Amino acid sequence: xxxxxxxxxxxxxxxxxxxxxxxxxxxxxxxxxxxxxxxxxxxxxxxxxxxxxxxxxxxxxxxxxxxxxxxxxxxxxxxxxxxxxxxxxxxxxxxxxxxxxxxxxxxxxxxxxxxxxxxxxxxxxxxxxxxxxxxxxxxxxxxxxxxxxxxxxxxxxxxxxxxxxxxxxxxxxxxxxxxxxxxxxxxxxxxxxxxxxxxxxxxxxxxxxxxxxxxxxxxxxxxxxxxxxxxxxxxx
Numbered sequence: 001x002x003x004x005x006x007x008x009x010x011x012x013x014x015x016x017x018x019x020x021x022x023x024x025x026x027x028x029x030x031x032x033x034x035x036x037x038x039x040x041x042x043x044x045x046x047x048x049x050x051x052x053x054x055x056x057x058x059x060x061x062x063x064x065x066x067x068x069x070x071x072x073x074x075x076x077x078x079x080x081x082x083x084x085x086x087x088x089x090x091x092x093x094x095x096x097x098x099x100x101x102x103x104x105x106x107x108x109x110x111x112x113x114x115x116x117x118x119x120x121x122x123x124x125x126x127x128x129x130x131x132x133x134x135x136x137x138x139x140x141x142x143x144x145x146x147x148x149x150x151x152x153x154x155x156x157x158x159x160x161x162x163x164x165x166x167x168x169x170x171x172x173x174x175x176x177x178x179x180x181x182x183x184x185x186x187x188x189x190x191x192x193x194x195x196x197x198x199x200x201x202x203x204x205x206x207x208x209x210x211x212x213x214x215x216x217x218x219x220x221x222x223x224x225x226x227x228x229x230x231x232x233x234x235x236x
Contacts, residue, residue: 075145079108079226085139086110093132106228110136111207114154114177114220121163123176125184133181136224137189143226148185149197151223152178155216156203175200181222 083103093099093116100111117129125133140148152174159167167173175198182198185191208215 075228076106078143079103079106079146082139082143082226083108086136089135089139090132099132108226110140110224110226112136112222112224113217114222115217117181117222118177121160121167121173123167123173123180125180130184130188133184134189137185137191140185140224140226141189141191145229146195146226147197147229148191148195149199149225149227150178150181150185151205151225152176152181152198152200153205153207153219153221153223154203155206155219156210157216170202171200173200174202177222181224 080103083101086101086108087094090099090101093112094101098113098116102109102111112132116132117125119126154170154174156170159169159173163173167176178198178200182193182196186193186196203210203219206215206219207221208218210216210219
């Protein structure tokens with residue numbers, strides 16, 4: 001082949017190859033662009049779906065929060081009715097300083113000095129105590145969704161020699177008193193025992209100074225607490 005013809009052939013071959021690679025590259029770039037566009041469309045669709053799901057979850061949470069708020073408000077209102085009933089029924093004992101009733105949000109407490117329920121140094125409920133505890137129990141029995149926790153408390157005076165065989169320490173005295181109140185509420189008032197708790201706390205949770213007779217009298221007490229079921233479950 002003549003040199004001129006050979007050169008022309010080689011130039012034509014090179015031009016053809018360049019043209020092929022140019023158009024092949026353009027085609028590949030177009031394919032990649034199409035793929036990226038499709039991926040972007042897919043992500044956009046998924047994002048829109050997630051936004052719809054998020055809006056649905058937010059609406060559901062708002063609905064649940066509103067329902068729980070209304071339920072809590074209703075619970076507090078019912079507890080206030082219980083408080084008002086107890087205050088009215090026990091106004092004589094309250095005036096004499098024998099009973100104290102307190103309410104805080106969804107909790108209610110009835111505190112009774114020991115002398116209204118028990119003879120000195122004893123754990124058996126007195127006839128007077130039976131009447132008082134029966135009235136309190138009938139009101140508490142009507143409550144719903146509440147645990148009734150009975151706490152026995154004493155002063156810091158040691159158990160006398162006469163009673164030490166029965167109650168070696170104030171632990172035994174406070175626990176036995178709380179247990180007897182719980183048993184009364186179950187057997188005589190008819191409160192579901194699943195709702196009841198008996199706790200003896202001895203002398204270690206005073207509400208007044210044990211340095212005076214008046215203070216010791218305040219510390220010797222039974223506290224009946226009306227608690228939400230969830231709070232009571234956490235204490236077990």
